[in-house]
Structure formats: structure tokens, C-alpha cells
Amino acid sequence: MAEKKLYDAAIIGDLATLKQLLQTNQHLLDVVSFTSCLKNVLHIAIKKGHESVVAEVLKINPELALELDSNSSSSLHLAAARGNAGIAERLMEIAPEMCWWRDGHDMNPLHVAAVKGNVAVLEEMLRLDSFAATARLHRGQTVLHLCVKHRQLGTLKVLVKELGDKDLASAKDDDGETLLHFAVRTNQLEVLDYLNGSVRGLRLTKNSGGKTALDVLNDSFRNASTYTEMKTILKRFNSRPIAVSLPQFAEMTMVAAVLIATMAFQAAVSPPGGVWQETKTNSTTGEIIQKAGQAVMATEEPRKYIQFIQVNIVSFMSSLVAILFLATTGSSDQWIFPVLATFSMLVSMASIGVTYGLSLILTNPNMKEFGWRNSVVISVCVFAGAMFFIFVVSSFRSGTGRVKRFVKKAAGPASCNFV
Structure with missing residues (x-):
């Protein structure tokens, strides 16, 4: 009879009756079973949301919080499902390890709070132990998978x-x-829409069936009212974000930048035409005509050599600047650094091309009248042609994909048989 009164008090939240019964016999809390559900008094109070009753029971017998019900759910599982942050906080103070306990559905209390959409309890659990959120569930699903699966955008x-x-x-x-x-x-x-605006680095990837999310959309939801908007958003995930490409981009570009800087440095210390091997002076005036170690072309073709040195300096310095930006790229995901590094590399490559042209002019008698302007024009034309080729190939690949999709759509599922 006393046991029945105790459970009735827990169900309706009658704290006065509960205290009176427990003052008479505290061992009533040791009774575990209630009907066929194997729920103790604490479980009943939590499910009903009676925080004052929970506090009184825990004060008398805190070990009751560690008992599981017939579904292998702990008291913290029940509080997470109920959405009572105050009760959850009390339970976690007594046994914080319950954040990791799994119920009969292989979910810990944090998973339950996420599935039920109980934001307050979820925030309280994350404050205590956010690492529990990384626990995987059946079939390798994460807590984020659960949120999407159960339509809980808030959690x-x-x-x-x-x-x-x-x-x-x-x-x-x-x-x-x-x-x-x-x-x-x-x-x-x-x-x-939320993932597109809030989660960086998320991309379309194929599942075990070889389909991306966009493929799933095209296969199953083409007639849905949200199809066009969802397709537009998914295409944004299909473009490779610059942060994902940075490591590979930096590695390849760094090699090119170092190579061009080495070539420019070598052209400065070993100029075309070589250097004078000995110093000569005017026998009459004593003026130095040529000095050992100086470039031959600096004496023979001073104007063209100055142009050569100017372009070579631009090539060398722009390569160093590219290396600096690439080094900064390694510790930052800001898009401005790879963009500046790319621009510096283009300047450096164009300059080394002009340097090559001027070297031919300085060392080849048949090209005396060629001029540095022609070298610049040729370099610019080569780079413009290369960029145009890249643009054409990219457009062709994109256009081919669109044509294939159009043909597939026009053909439809039907097929023709010829006898």
C-alpha cells in the first residue's frame, strides 16, 4: 500500500506526501519495479517532469540515478527525452559518466536530446562533455545525421x-x-540552405552506390516543389572551395616559384654573353674600360642590358613575393593569399619569358633589331593563348556534360527495339 502511494505521489508531483512516506520508511526507494516497466520512483518523476520530487529523491538516495529501466535507458536518457535542463544538470552532477551510456537503441543521452529537439538539455550536456557528441551510432551515423533524419534543425x-x-x-x-x-x-x-551558409568545406561526395546528393535529388525529387531551389544550392557544394585546394595548389606553385627565382638569380650572376675575365684600362688616360667580373653586355650593349636587368629583377622579386604568399597560405584559409600568389606567379612567368627573349637578342647577332618590345608581345600572346585554351577546354567539358544530360532527358526511360 505504501509503495503504491509513493508511486502515485511521484506521478502527480505531490512532494508533501512523498516526504511524509519517506520519513516513515526510506527503504521504499529501494523498490525497483513498477507494474511491468521496471521503472523506479526517480524514473517516474523525471518522465512527469516534477523537478522538486527528483531533487528530494536524489537527496535521499543519489545512487538511484544509476539504475536503468527496462529499455536500458538511464535517468539522464529520460531527462534528455523530457527536455528538462534542470533535472539533467542535477543528474550530471551526480554521475557525469551517464553522458556516454547507451540505451536499447544504442543512443547516449546527447543523441536523445538531439532527436527530440530539446535544445536546452543539449546545450547543458555540451557544456559538460562535448566529446560525447562525436560517438557514432548504428550504421556509422553521427549525431548530425540524426538531427537531419529526424528533422531537428534547431539542435x-x-x-x-x-x-x-x-x-x-x-x-x-x-x-x-x-x-x-x-x-x-x-x-x-x-x-x-543552412548547411550552405554555415558549414565550410562541405562538398558533394558519392555514397556506396556511386551517387551524390544531387544524383539522389534528380532521381527521386524532380517533381517536388523544392526541386529547383535544392538543385541550385547543391550545385554550390559541387564547386571545389579554395580552402580544400590550398595544400595541393601551394605545393605545385611553390615549386614553380622557386624554380623561376633560381633562374632569375642565375641570369643575374651569369648574364648572357658572360663576364669580363680581366680588368683593362685606357693606356693614355688610365680610365677603366672593362672590369673583371662585370657583364660583357653591360659594356657592349648598355641600353639593352639595362632592359634585361630590369625585367629580370621583376621576375626574381615577383617569385619571392609569390613564395611569401604561398607560405602565408599554409597557415590561413583566406582566399586573398592564393589569389595574390597566382597573380605574382603570372607576372614572374611573363617576366622570365621576356628575359629569355632579351637573352637571345643580346647573344645572337641576327636578332639585334628584334627589340625587347617584340619579346614582350610574344610573351603576352603565348600567355593569352594558353589562358584561352584553358577557357575553351573548361567550357567544352561543361558543355559536354550539359549535352549529355539533355540527351538523357530527351531519350527518357523508353528504348527502341529494331527487328
Whole structure:
């Protein structure tokens, strides 16, 4: 009879009756089973949201918080599902390790709070132990996968903001599916829009079936009202962000920059035509005519040699500037540094081309009248032709893809058989 009164008091939140019963017999809390659910008094009070009853029970018997119900759910699981941040805080003070306990569905309390959309409890748990959010579930799904799967944009925003973990946001489950796949499969435009604006480095990747989120959209949601908007957003993920390309870009460009700087330096210390091997003076006036170590062309063709040195300096300095920007790129994901490095490299490559042309003019008698202006024109034409070729190839590949999609759409699923 006393046990029944105790449970009734826990269900309705009658703190006075509960205190009176426990003052008479504190061992009533040791009774675990209630009907067929194997829930103790604390579990009942948590599920009903009676914070004062929970506080009284925990004060008398805090070890009761460690008991599991018939679903292997801890008291913290129940508080997370209920959404009571105050109760969750009390429980975590008693047993913080409960943040890692798994219930019968293989979820820890943080997962439960995320699935139920209980932001306040989720924030309290992240404050205590954010590492529990990295625990994987069945089929390798993350807590972010769960948020999208159960349409909980609010808890998704909290987790992305508090964790700030790009790797977690880009994680795949055992089927190779990302948050983008899940958002498309559940037709959630608002999730895609949020991910596009808030998560950096997220890209379209293929799942184990070889399909990207855009492929899934085209296959299953072409007639949905959100199709056009979702397709537009997904195409933004398809473009490779500059931060993803930085390591490979920096490595290749650094090699080229060092090579051009070496060539420019070598041209300065070993100029075309060589250097004078000995010093000669005018026998009459004693004036130095040529000095050992100086460039022969500086004496023979001073005007052209000055032009050669000027262009060579530009090539050398622009290569050093490119190296500086590339070194800065390694410790920053700002787009301005690789852009400046690319511009410096273009200047350096053009300058070394002009240096080559002037070297031919200085050393080849048949090219005396060629002039440095022609060297500049040739270098500019070569670079312009190369850039035009790159543009044409890129446009052709893009156009070919569009043509293939158009033909596939026009052909449709039907096929023709000829006898």
C-alpha cells in the first residue's frame, strides 16, 4: 500500500506526501519495479517532469540515478527525452559518466536530446562533455545525421555552432551518406540552405552506390516543389572551395616559384654573353674600360642590358613575393593569399619569358633589331593563348556534360527495339 502511494505521489508531483512516506520508511526507494516497466520512483518523476520530487529523491538516495529501466535507458536518457535542463544538470552532477551510456537503441543521452529537439538539455550536456557528441551510432551515423533524419534543425544548429567540427559535419555513415544525402532524402530545403551558409568545406561526395546528393535529388525529387531551389544550392557544394585546394595548389606553385627565382638569380650572376675575365684600362688616360667580373653586355650593349636587368629583377622579386604568399597560405584559409600568389606567379612567368627573349637578342647577332618590345608581345600572346585554351577546354567539358544530360532527358526511360 505504501509503495503504491509513493508511486502515485511521484506521478502527480505531490512532494508533501512523498516526504511524509519517506520519513516513515526510506527503504521504499529501494523498490525497483513498477507494474511491468521496471521503472523506479526517480524514473517516474523525471518522465512527469516534477523537478522538486527528483531533487528530494536524489537527496535521499543519489545512487538511484544509476539504475536503468527496462529499455536500458538511464535517468539522464529520460531527462534528455523530457527536455528538462534542470533535472539533467542535477543528474550530471551526480554521475557525469551517464553522458556516454547507451540505451536499447544504442543512443547516449546527447543523441536523445538531439532527436527530440530539446535544445536546452543539449546545450547543458555540451557544456559538460562535448566529446560525447562525436560517438557514432548504428550504421556509422553521427549525431548530425540524426538531427537531419529526424528533422531537428534547431539542435543541428546548436551542434554545428558549439562543436565547430568540419570533419564531423562532413562525416559519412557506413553507406557513404553525408548530411547532404540525408537532407535530400528527407526533402529538407531549410537544412540545405543552412548547411550552405554555415558549414565550410562541405562538398558533394558519392555514397556506396556511386551517387551524390544531387544524383539522389534528380532521381527521386524532380517533381517536388523544392526541386529547383535544392538543385541550385547543391550545385554550390559541387564547386571545389579554395580552402580544400590550398595544400595541393601551394605545393605545385611553390615549386614553380622557386624554380623561376633560381633562374632569375642565375641570369643575374651569369648574364648572357658572360663576364669580363680581366680588368683593362685606357693606356693614355688610365680610365677603366672593362672590369673583371662585370657583364660583357653591360659594356657592349648598355641600353639593352639595362632592359634585361630590369625585367629580370621583376621576375626574381615577383617569385619571392609569390613564395611569401604561398607560405602565408599554409597557415590561413583566406582566399586573398592564393589569389595574390597566382597573380605574382603570372607576372614572374611573363617576366622570365621576356628575359629569355632579351637573352637571345643580346647573344645572337641576327636578332639585334628584334627589340625587347617584340619579346614582350610574344610573351603576352603565348600567355593569352594558353589562358584561352584553358577557357575553351573548361567550357567544352561543361558543355559536354550539359549535352549529355539533355540527351538523357530527351531519350527518357523508353528504348527502341529494331527487328
